Amino acid sequence: MSSSNHLNLYSGPNAIQQYFDPEIHPPLPLVEIPQTLNPFYEDGVRIFAKMMSMHPANNVKIMPAMNMLEKNVKPGETGTVVEYSSGSTVISLALASRVYHGIRDVRAFLSNKTTSPKLKLMQFFGLDITLFGGPSQPEPLDGRGGIHRARVLGQENEKFLNPNQYENDGNWQSHVRWTGPQIHKQLPGINLLCAGMGTSGTMTGLGQYFKGAKPSVTRLGVCTAAGDRVPGPRSFALLAPVEFPWRDSVDAIEEVGSEDSFSLSLRMCREGLICGPSSGFNLQGLLNYLGKRKADGTLSELAGPNGILNCVFICCDLPYQYIDEYFDKVRSDEFHTIKNHSLAAVDLYRYDEAWELEPTEAIARFAENDPTKPSAVLVDLRKPDDFIASNVPGSYNLPLQSMNASTPSPFFEADVLERQWKEIDSMLSANTISAYDLACKNVGVICYKGDTARVATSILRAKGITASSIKGGFGALTEQLPDLQMNGRALFQQWSGITDAKNLDLKSELMSSNMGPRHEVLVNAP
Missing domain, CATH: 3.40.50.1100 (Rossmann fold)
Structure with a gap:
């Protein structure tokens, strides 16, 4: 036998049929x-x-499937193919039925001991699956098994074809x-x-x-x-x-x-x-x-x-x-052991670069007073003492037990990420979101260096909250905006557009809640 397609190229309305045909491909x-x-x-x-795994169907059973269907499908009459199969044969029958005969209803009878990945694979290929108990490999003539049941279905209904790989000479x-x-x-x-x-x-x-x-x-x-x-x-x-x-x-x-x-x-x-x-x-x-x-x-x-x-x-x-x-x-x-395997159970939600803001962009976003946009809320994850000493006006303090100013980035230390993610995921519950009135708000998250806030943003987004983190954290904010440390009053005036000095009065009272205080003192307040 010789291939008539040395370039391995398939085109035109019958391209897939040619792609499957052993007479045509190399x-x-x-x-x-x-x-x-x-x-x-x-x-x-x-x-x-x-x-044989290199055939387009990726298994040896495609040859019997093609041959049995070619010899047994009745054009215009056969509408359903049913077969007892552990996987490869019935998947191949499904592919060949569609490619060559336009039959899309292919039903798989198989053992209830078939593994979940194989069941999902057959679902992936569009098969209608029926499970049978008893031996995983029943004898072909055993009336209690799926092989016999598929045979009977093919005999009783002229629209059904049971190729029956166990008895059909087209197989071998x-x-x-x-x-x-x-x-x-x-x-x-x-x-x-x-x-x-x-x-x-x-x-x-x-x-x-x-x-x-x-x-x-x-x-x-x-x-x-x-x-x-x-x-x-x-x-x-x-x-x-x-x-x-x-x-x-x-x-x-x-x-x-x-x-x-x-x-x-x-x-x-x-x-x-x-x-x-x-x-x-x-x-x-x-x-x-x-x-x-x-x-x-x-x-x-x-x-x-x-x-x-x-x-x-x-x-x-x-x-x-x-x-x-x-x-x-x-x-x-x-098999090599998986390093940092504990991370498989945490940090489960998606990230997006668009959710990580540069400091200047964050200031602009969370200083807006546009009534047509959701109000902005800034959540600060740092320790209470650090927050009181220096913070962004109007922000909430929601301190983490698993983080301080010297804690490594969660993306460099797996145990840090595991502890922080578990704490944040637990802390940002429906009760917390409600207590801090975060729903339908534009939420910003800030921490010492930015990465923990990025983790918290991922969690908030997964819980349906529009959130963003500040890249580089509070340190980057003060580095890029030195006035934040040098003159908190002037920055706040510029940021919020407030010029009335009486509105800049410092507030030393902490708003108590079971989740932590909200503190509205100015940055580096004297």
Whole structure:
């Protein structure tokens, strides 16, 4: 088979159909794995990953999905597709149904033991989901399971199509049609082929293809170890009722557990081959088999005339939907600890540069007496003694226990941010907002150096209050406006537009409240 689109360009009304078509786009990559993943390299073994995950649908199941729909959709009659699937098959059916047949109603029947990320992934792709109890991998003919229920629905309603990947020969024949010829063309010297066995479609199709095209190829199937579970493949016992000719498609079978599958997949990803656990599963099965053949002295019998043993295994899908499971299955020392992890539970609200004002801009904004705009309120977070000694006229003092003049920026010290955020978030409750009459006000927040006020602004904004912080804090305010320290009366006159000296009388009385005082003394009042 040959690609008719060497530039990998797709355009026009059928661009997406062409983008999905294995006959048009270049062959999916076949990549030799690095020696770090190949313990048999010095024995003349070369191992190649067939990256089925690089198809636009990102998983190996797109080939069966396309082939089964092509053979079974009745134009103008089929309106709904329903399938029991753990994820990849039914997602691929949804994509292929829309792209090629205009069918948008695709329903997923699946186990109630399906992980939350996979359920959300199927919701993301627009699937209508129904969960079923019982075994996560029911036998196809078990009347209590979802496979049988999907089959019955397809039989009872002519508008419903149940492709039934477990019984539909279009499943495995897709790999005779596309995947096998691609691999053979890319690596004519192939000696050993390895694939996992779930529905057994991939292994059956590839096994049948090479049985005819190159019978010397050793065909290795991989099953899940008894009592264990890897997403996709099945145990050998669960293959018994599968009617595909899988027994005639394999020369040997290996069993692999979930820990090895996830661990090897993780290693592959870190070496640059991004793939999911079933890909690690396939490679581990291959390595197990090669190890046994080396141990009994028959490894060289698998090689070609040049003494090189070319092996291909299938990379089935991507790892992202299984991330939580990696942390359950793989040793914890494989993952770096997260520094400042405590911050994951605090500082939860958004920031915006527009909410951080330069000192001069802040003075102008909070000195406005425009009756058409919300009144301005300035909240000062500094200690009471510092506030009394020097403050902006008319501001409220709402002191923080977790901050003083020497406290580092919360953005430089994680423990400071954690303490301050928790205190501010608790302090700026509905009661505080009401007591200080902050609702529907233009609220300014000031602290010593500006960063704590920035945190408080984020919290206020999250609570629906229009708030801004003053960049650089009180220190920047006094540095950029020296008159604030030198002549508080003159600055206040200029700032507020008040010229009547009697209105500049100092007020020493603090307004008491259960949240803290409001103090209206002038800056550096004598």
